[in-house]
Amino acid sequence: MASDLVPVGRVGRPHGIDGAFFVEVPSDNPAVFAKDAEIYVGDAPAKVVVSRRGGGNRPVIKLDRPAERGAVLAVPRESLPPLGEDEYYAFQLVGLAVEEEGGRFLGRVADVVDYPANDVLELDSGLFLPLVEACVRSVDVEGGRIVVAPGFADPQ
Numbered sequence: 001m002a003s004d005l006v007p008v009g010r011v012g013r014p015h016g017i018d019g020a021f022f023v024e025v026p027s028d029n030p031a032v033f034a035k036d037a038e039i040y041v042g043d044a045p046a047k048v049v050v051s052r053r054g055g056g057n058r059p060v061i062k063l064d065r066p067a068e069r070g071a072v073l074a075v076p077r078e079s080l081p082p083l084g085e086d087e088y089y090a091f092q093l094v095g096l097a098v099e100e101e102g103g104r105f106l107g108r109v110a111d112v113v114d115y116p117a118n119d120v121l122e123l124d125s126g127l128f129l130p131l132v133e134a135c136v137r138s139v140d141v142e143g144g145r146i147v148v149a150p151g152f153a154d155p156q
Contacts, residue, residue, distance in 0.1 A: 006074055013069065029080075036048060049062050094111065118132050119131040
């Protein structure tokens with residue numbers, strides 16, 4: 001995927017027989033799946049021709065061309081709405097160093113996983129840390145660092 005594209009979901013299972021499909025791990029921004037929106041499948045643009053809600057209120061879309069199940073759906077980075085102070089997109093956390101207060105290095109963020117209760121930082125060291133205020137003390141995207149409270153990385 002081109003580096004200026006940001007993932008907003010994946011092509012999921014079919015919905016009906018018209019070529020529409022559920023969007024897996026969808027963005028919280030419904031505008032990216034709106035009718036007539038441009039979305040990228042891999043590195044190639046496509047147009048959303050049908051947009052509705054399916055079971056569980058998940059987005060169901062149909063594109064103007066076929067898309068393989070599991071393919072990443074993305075939008076250009078510059079099309080994202082601006083953020084407020086102390087806000088960040090999950091994709092900006094990937095690659096940041098994570099350390100405990102006091103300086104103990106825990107690893108780098110490999111992925112941000114969407115769980116029902118809250119998002120979770122998956123580190124390249126195998127640790128999983130909840131992305132909640134009690135755990136995450138500070139996020140410095142520009143400085144490339146996340147500081148977490150002690151105890152969350154220790155075995156229970």
